[in-house]
Amino acid sequence: MIDEIFRAAQKITDEAEVLLAHSESISADLKQDNIAIGSRTRGSGLIIRVIKDGKIGVSCTDNPQSWKKCLDAAVASAKFADPVNWKGLPDPQQLDKKPLAFDNRITPDPALVMNLISRLKSGAETYNADITSGSASLAWSEHTLANSHGLFYSEKGTQAQVGLEMIAGQSTGYESDSSWNLDNINPEKTGEEASFFAAKGQNGEEIKTGTYDVILSPQTISQLLDAAIIPALSGRNVHTGRSFFADKMGQQVAGDNISLIDDPFDSRGLANSAWDGEGMPVRKIPFIENGILKSFAYDLRTAYRYDQEPTASAVRTGQSGAPAIGNHNLLITGKEMNVYEEPGIYVHDLIGAHTANPMSGDFSVELSSPFKVHDGEMSEPIRTGMISGNIFEILHKIDGCSKETKTLGSLIVPTVRISGLSVIGRA
Amino acid sequence: MTVPYRYYDIRRVTGEVTQIDVDNGKVEQAGSSFFDKAVIRVLGDKGWGVFSVSGEEADYEKLPEKLIKEALDASSITTVNISLQDSPSSIHKVPSMKENPADVSLDEKVSVLLDLYKHTEGQDIVSRRINYIEKDEEVSFSDSLGHQYDYHLCRCGFSVMAVASRAGIVQMGYERDHTISGLNIRHRQELASEAAHRAVRLLDAKPSKGGIMKAVLDPELAGVFAHEAVGHASEGDLIKEGSSILKGKINELIGSPLLTIVDNPSLPEFGFCPVDDEGSETKRTEIIKNGVLMSYLHSKETLASIGHGDTGHCRGMPGVEPIVRMSNTFIENGDASYDEIIEECKTGILLKGSRGGQVDPGRGMFQFNAEYGYIIENGELSTMVRDVSLSGEILQTLHTISLIGNDMALHPGYCGKGGQTVPVTDGSPHLLLHNAVVGGCEID
Known part of the structure; x- marks a missing residue:
């Protein structure tokens, strides 16, 4: 046929x-x-x-x-x-x-x-x-x-x-x-x-509004990346004026030891393949390397339209079946550490992360399963709370990442420790 | 061969999707694709067997035995006996369209959109995009009870996005409209301009401050509130599973006595269902009446299991088994005028437009985000603010509604649940909440 x-x-x-x-x-x-x-x-x-x-x-x-x-x-x-x-x-x-x-x-x-x-x-x-x-x-x-x-x-x-x-x-x-x-x-x-x-989330206490160190689960991190960071790396958004990163190539956009890399061959990937959605041989793409913005993602159409090098970043998702810009296995890496060692607030998930402002990265969302972390473990549940801030600024506030990762779709993500995020409490 | 089923139904949806994408002046895509999907559900000895196939395989002439057998095989792993409630079955007529999009050439649609695109220009506007989508569906349903329904429905609509940038600040304005009443892209220049104007105005808006305050919700956002905070928590499957805080609360006063919330799949709006996806008649269900929880939204299975409410709320995407869903969900009009609401608020915030929301019905927490807002001082609107959200506990928040407006309006959109997205409308008049938990990106 x-x-x-x-x-x-x-x-x-x-x-x-x-x-x-x-x-x-x-x-x-x-x-x-x-x-x-x-x-x-x-x-x-x-x-x-x-x-x-x-x-x-x-x-x-x-x-x-x-x-x-x-x-x-x-x-x-x-x-x-x-x-x-x-x-x-x-x-x-x-x-x-x-x-x-x-x-x-x-x-x-x-x-x-x-x-x-x-x-x-x-x-x-x-x-x-x-x-x-x-x-x-x-x-x-x-x-x-x-x-x-x-x-x-x-x-x-x-x-x-x-x-x-x-x-x-x-x-x-x-x-x-x-x-x-x-x-x-x-x-x-x-x-x-x-x-x-x-079981452990029952009978949580409310907390006071303030600035806290937070520990974000892989699920939480992946939602924040999806809401603003990944769209900002798309070549199409870069060339059409919809990317926060558009004018920042070669600049520091994250903490010194933070890297964001698409590694199509990482063994933890869910659907690794040697070619992308258009048959281009895939390779490792460092979007952010040690805090410096190094690359954007291109499919053939966008690369040809804006005279850029294709990066084999085409995926097949949307309703029309047309190739679109995506990533294969996006990894966020930083200084490896025990993220639970110091006290903080653990956030297992977010309610409404997709409501963040995709252009500016500003967000303010409700927490799911938050816990106080003390003595290296989740010590007591917190009843409710919102975190707010800016997703692009968070890239500068990462203290470190856990060794263990979780694969969520096309993302491979550790648990991440962030210093100084605003938490709106109801106490 | 006789197949030992207790019930089966089959739904085939065949159709065409047309999409047009105008991005920064370039037509990036303009064309059509075709889909044809069928799903067969069978109730075996115990639970459901579901078989999804391409529509071609589910041709009616060849249908029953073979496909029913495959679905029945799938049910062999079920471990619980499911029973169904008998439900009234009939179909509402699909209203005729003013201008059938199928009668308008792709060429003409593209030129109408390119003209709309011109109206998104403006100082500080750096990016503009217009998307059009048209989904034309032929639905065929039949079941082992002898019901058979066929209908044709076309949903179409468009969105306009404009991005403004100045001195390192980037903001977005977004407008959209979707409908079942025919082509809706002509003479919409004003809506297109509004997206651009909003993006520019947001550059000068202040980041909002979080805190507990009085809040006025506009009809669009209040509709999202009705949908997220109440609608999902009243879905019969969640009640049955034990993951909704509205379980066991029938006949209890759960909110302000001013509040009546309805889901009505028979309304000819964007969430319209001529018949639901398991053959039940669709009609108006009052979830909350005068603050009292009256009904849950049901499928035949959930009504048989937990009672209280109506069938007719079971919907599925093409090729996927139907589950309990909302359709057109709205808060009924009260008697306050918009001016009275703003005046009564005195000091607080007006939240306008929606960037979407989410709920954890088991925990009873919801969150949603406005596109923008205004500070209210001395009963009048003052500074424009951006990135303002509202979150809280469902049961607590329903009691904080202190005024309901008389200007109900419905807004079309899409709702996701269990990996399925269906068209819906949400609506409400303006609402005044006292003690709302408003989130912003600045805190004191």
């Missing part, structure tokens, strides 16, 4: 690209103590992109058999696009095609899902709290990316995921874990942590 598409496209366009994906999954949903839903999914997707005189057109469909309609729509959409100084889709390269995120033990076996659920539940018994909902799922997929230059990359991938929500009184606890590799997913620990935050 792919050859047929290229033959048809050749007559009417300069270049064409096809992404054909097939995926299946099996999952179980817990409602309180019981599995209430068993699910399976099976689906395919076809995305066609064409380039004609520097104009890019794209379309996608759930029914690959109806590729003709999809190709027509892609060609039609190219008519309206403003042209870029297009320098071509990538040529095929000698890449190691061995899948980097595929575990052949992950199959549609209900027993495997049941096993994850029972391990999740056994971990959840560690502390005294009730399960409200939870899930375990296993997925496998195959992607083929091909273009009219003869590039043809195909790859299988797998993913296992567990998540659990618990409650004790009015205290809630949520935790999740995912990996492509069955050995690297830890349902027991996920259950234990959800029960810890629910």
